[in-house]
Each structure stands twice: as structure tokens, then as C-alpha cells.
Amino acid sequence: MASGSRPWGALLLLPLLLPAECRAGGGCMGEGGPLEPFDALYATGVEAYYSGDFSGAARCLERALRSRRLLRDVRLRCRRLCRGQVRLVAPGPGAGGDLSFFGSVLRRAGCVRRCEEPRLGAASRHRAAEEVRADFQRRVPYSYLQRAYIQLNKLEEAANAAHTFFMANPEHMEIQQDIENYKTTAGKVSLIDWEAKQHMEDYSAGVKHYDKEEYELAIDFLERALKGYYSEDEDCQLMCEGPQRFEEHEYLEYKAGLYEAIADHYMQVLACKHDCVRELATRSGRISPIENFLPLHYDYLQFAYYRVGDYVKALECAKSYILFHPDDEDVLENASYYEGLLEGTMDPDTVKPRKEAKTLLRRHKLESHLLQVAAAGLGYTYTEPVMPGSAMARTFRDSPLQDQLPLPSPIKRSRFVSLFPSGGPLLYSDVKFVYNSQQLNGTQRVLLDNVISEEQCRELHRVASGIMLAGDGYRGKTSPHTPNERFEGATVLKALKYGYEGRVPLKSARLFYDISEKARRIVESYFMLNSTLYFSYTHLVCRTALSGQQERRNDLSHPIHADNCLLDPEANECWKEPPAYTFRDYSALLYMNADFEGGEFIFTEMDAKTVTASIKPKCGRMISFSSGGENPHGVKAVTKGQRCAVALWFTLDPLYRELERIQADEVIAMLDQEHLGPSEMNINPKDEL
Secondary structure, three states, X not given: OOOOOOOOXXXXXXXXXXXXXXXXXXXXXXXXXXXXXXXXXXXXXXXXXXXXXXXXXXXXXXXXXXXXHHHHHHHHXXXXXXXXXXXXXXXXXXXXXXXXXXXHHHHHHHHHHHHHHHHHOOHHHHOOOHHHHHHHXXXXXXXXXXXXHHHOOOHHXXXXXXXXXXXXXXXXXXXXXXXXXXXXXXXXXXXXOOOOOHHHHHHHHHHHHXXXXXXXXXXXXXXXXXXXXXXXXXXXXXXXXXXXXXXXXXXHHOOOOHHHHHHHHHHHHHHHHHOHHHHHOOOOOOOOOOOOHHHHHHHHHHHHXXXXXXXXXXXXXXXXXXXXXXXXXXXXXXXXXXXHHHOOOOOHHHOOOOHHHHHHHHHHHHHHHHHHHHHHHHOOOOOOOOOOOOOOOOOOOOOOOOOOOOOOOOOOOOOOOOOOOOOOOOOOOOOEEEEOOOOOOOOOEEEEEOOOOHHHHHHHHHHHHHHOEXXXXXXXXXXXXXXXXXXXXXXXXXXXXXXXXXXXXXXHXXXXXXXXXXXXXXXXXXOOOOOOOEEEXXXXXXXXXXXXXXXXXXXXXXXXXXXXXXXXXXXXXXXXXXOOOOOOOEEEEEEOOOOOEEOOEEEEOOOOOOEEEEEOOOOOOEEEEEOOOOOOEEEEOEEEOEEEEEEEEEEXXXXXXXXXXXXXXXXXXXXXXXXXXXXXXXXXXXXXX
16 A cells, blocks of 8 residues: 555544544553554554644554554463463373363463453454555555654654665655655664564675675574574464464354364464465565575575584584485585594584474474375365475575585576577667677676667657656656656557647657567567567656756666566565566667766666666667566666657567557558558668678
């Protein structure tokens, strides 16, 4: 939900459930008695925000977030306490043998209720609606908080709230721009993520120290991350013992027998517990987990310990990693090498994998077995999540072992390795090759000149001025990427429509259509694709620097991003999931002019900071590249004048063909039938090299 949109449904009714003194004008004052429901506090805060009571909104939203955290803490404490105080008893033989087991279940349930009720009150008070839980999962309250803090002139708090929201919503361009503005207006800001998962933070810090070859610091942080991971895993297991949702039927109408009902509920709990490995490996706001997350801790550690001379720990971590990947030849060889280093000083066989790793893996396999039994015997529907040591394709994995002796057959560091050929013919004799992927310091990249002529650039510029609308393609937002520039655009179908109606020269409108087709054929040929490349989106775009807003700019015209995945610079990952355009396979930008300042196109590393290539636009120049996380890119600030280009995105999947392009094809066919003739472009598909 965007920061400017209202919540709906049950959320709007919740303020009515609070005492009168907690509603409009006086809400969220006292904290005595049982914990207030976080959903009711949230609703009151949102209502206060929209009524202009920003102080009340901030107060209620802060308490809603605190109440949700306290609710979890109380439940964890009570479940942990009662697990220790009331042990589940194994059933005995014969009739009535199960009474001892069910008796212990009843005692534990009573223990949990006695522990929770004094602090929480009735359990029904804290059962929030699904849409409210989704808002908190996506950190929407922080978006409201940020706006409220701005009105209260609390810029540092606003910056932290914006950063917290952005960490779970990295595709949100407006918040990204807000953060850049805070850096300018509030001076040096620390940008604290108030919802950070500490084990994730420690893991990221450990990897960064590892990359800098600061191995002792890497060990400290990675060991801390492991300790945090197993602690969070225990908490996740306990939280799964709460209420469950039964999607197959209405529970009140459920007529199953004792054991079927128990099995139904337990399978929900077990599936939740089994999914903890995915939950702990997934960054906030993401759907996909970090591949191979838990084993990677041991993989980094085994080499870090080797580098500091602790061969026992190196072997221990190598053996722990092998639990998850028993066929990984490289780490098996490393383990053998460590054993050779220890011979003569101790028996290497006495070094065992870590107990917590063995325990977790054993439990996870047993959970999987039980879920499969339920699926086979009870018709229970279940999809297996990512295993903690999933042997997925590791094309994009940064292996921590570097190409250094004396380790035998070390794993080499690799980034995105291209499995696709390139360097095919350019098809048109006037097109000039400039740089390939290697010269552009990346993968699946090419830079070309003379794709269109100076005359065609001028003609395109003229037609652009007659058809473009501010905010086209971005729901009418005139400055979707930065408040310092105006964005305008137009589609190919709109150009042809205007041409057919006589509002712009038809020849010029068709020029837009024809050059985009020329670009598509070049991309398809150069990257040597063995299937048809289809248009996914075609857009004529201009960015204009706004006068009076260019001094001391530190933002970008278009922030660093990837075209078919959500770039996560902190995790060094790119998540191929909605709302990203996951179906896009190749991208191209064909420039129309150079008479402006700034506006360089840049490629970066996945950190979104380290620039690997910078390209100055000019008439007829085209940059093309594959659309994935191997090619993060953006546009530097346009500080003077107007920068125009034809932006093209392509797909190999015909299901995602651009609908407007299909309609444009029909318009062209109609024009040809009416003998209106092609444009005077001198584009001849047979003019191949």
C-alpha cells in the first residue's frame, strides 16, 4: 500500500473498538492494563494521520509497532517457559495409555494461558485481520510514520522510518528519493533499519569483511550470525505453535474425528516450522530466500579459519558444510587438505561437524518425511520449501574460496557468468560496433553507434514534442524518479494514432515504429538468440532538468536498478519476483541527442555504487544488454537541457508480447494496404553484413 492510500475493510472499523479516550483527538495515551491490540492502534494512527493530527498519528503508530513486538515477546517467553515446565509425556500401552500424553498437553495449554492472560488479556483481542498483518509484514506503518515525522520536523526519525520501509520495499522509487533528500537536508544521517534481522546484518557484515580479507573480523561476525540464526530458528519454531488457518474448510463446520482434527492442525504447525529455513534466509520484503544461506556461513568460515591458521575450526566448518552438500568435491578436497595439516598433532577424525547443524538438518529431514506421509495418507496439500542446503543452480553464487595456493582445486570467485554467445552480425552496414561486454566490464552488453542518422534523430525529436505526455508510463507522475526533472513519454501506438489523425506527420510517426524494429533485429542478431525476440515495451522518453533545482544535486535521474528483478544492494542479490518485470530478457536504449548536461548511462556492480561503465548519450548511439541482475544500471542527473531516447524492452516469451505493439503492427498493415507507403528511412533488412 502506498503511503498516500487509505487502509480499508476491518482496519477502518478498529478505532470503534477502542475506548472513547483513545479515538479522535486523544488516542494512545495510557499504557496500563493488558497490552493494547496493535491493529487497533494502527487504525487509530492512520485515522489521526488523515485528519491532520500528526503528533497523535506518530504516537499511535509507534505504539502499534511496539505493541506488535511485545505481543511476540510475551508469546515466545510463555511458550518457552511452559515447554520447560511441562514436558510432553509419551503415550503408554493399552487402553487409556494415551491419557498421560493428553494430560501433559492439557497442562501445557493451561500453563501458556496462565502465563499470557495477565499481560495480553483475552487471546481474541490480538487476532488481526489478514490485510493488517500484510501491512506490517510490508512495513507500511513506517511509510505513514515518515510522513508524520516530516510534519513534526523530526528529520532524523523520518529518515530512519523511510529507510526501514525502503529496506522491505527497494522498488519504491519515491521513498528512495526521500532518503536522498534527507541526506541533503538533515546532514549526516545514520539510516537505521528499525526492523533489521540481526543475524542477517551480522552475516552481511561478515561477508563484507571477508571480501576485504579481514578474516578475523569476518569470523567474529559470521559466528555471531550463526548464533543468531539458531536462536531465531528456535523462536520461529515456537511462534508456529500459535493459531492456524484452515484453507480447505470452515473450521466451525468441520466434522472430523479426534485424530483427523489433531492431524489437520498439526500439519499446519509442522508446515510452518518446516518453512522456518526459508523465513530465516529471506530478507524483509522479499519472496525468495538467499540461496544456500545457512551452509554459506560454514563455507566462508572454513576458509577464514584457514587463513588465520586455525585448522581445527577450518576442518570443523568444512565438515559442517559437507553435511548440507556431501558431494561438493571442492570442499571435500579442502577438508582433506585440512586433515593433512593436522596430522602429527592430533587425530583429524576427532573433529566433528557442529552439533547444531546436524540437529537442524536431521529435524528438517524428519519434518519433510512427516509432511510427505500426510500428503500420501491424508490428502494434505503441501509444496516443499527450499532446503537449508538446497543444491540449486549456483551460477550466481559468490563462492568464498579464492584462487589461492596451497589449497587444492580451490573454488574460484565468480560473478554472473554468461552462458550465452554474443557477437553476431549487426545486419545493417551503417551500424558501427563500439564496445562489447568485456570492454564494458560486464556480461551480455554491447555499445553501437550510427543506428540512426542525424536527420532521423532530428525528425524523432520533432515528433516527440508533438506526442509526449508528462508522466506517461508512470501513472501521470511528472517526476517519477527525481523531483528535479520532468519526465515525458509516448508509446509507438500513440505515435501512429497521432500520425493517422494528422496531428503529427505520418512519416515521422512511422519512423518511431521502424527504428524500434531495426533495434530489435540488431539485438536479436548480435546476441545470437535462437528464438524470436518480441517487444515487451516500447517508449519514447525525454527527461528535462527543471530550472532552479539543480544546485548541489546528489541524486540520479534514474536510480540504479535491474530490469527484470528487484535489486537488493545490501544482500548483493537481485530477486526475480513481482513487482519486477520478470519476463523481460533484453533491454536497449537508442539515444536521440547530446545537447544537454549530465545524463550519462551507467552500469554498476550489484552494490549499486561501484560504477563499471559510463556512457555519454549522443544521436544514433545504442546500448543494449541482458535485463537481469548481472546488469544493474541507472542514469546520472540531467542538470541542464533535455535528454531524449527510445527505450526498448524485449522478451523471449510470446505470452508477454507488448499488446500496443501488436495493435501497431495492425495499423502498419492497414497503412500499407492503403498504399500510404513506408517511411523514408532507407532501412533495408536485406542490407546485411
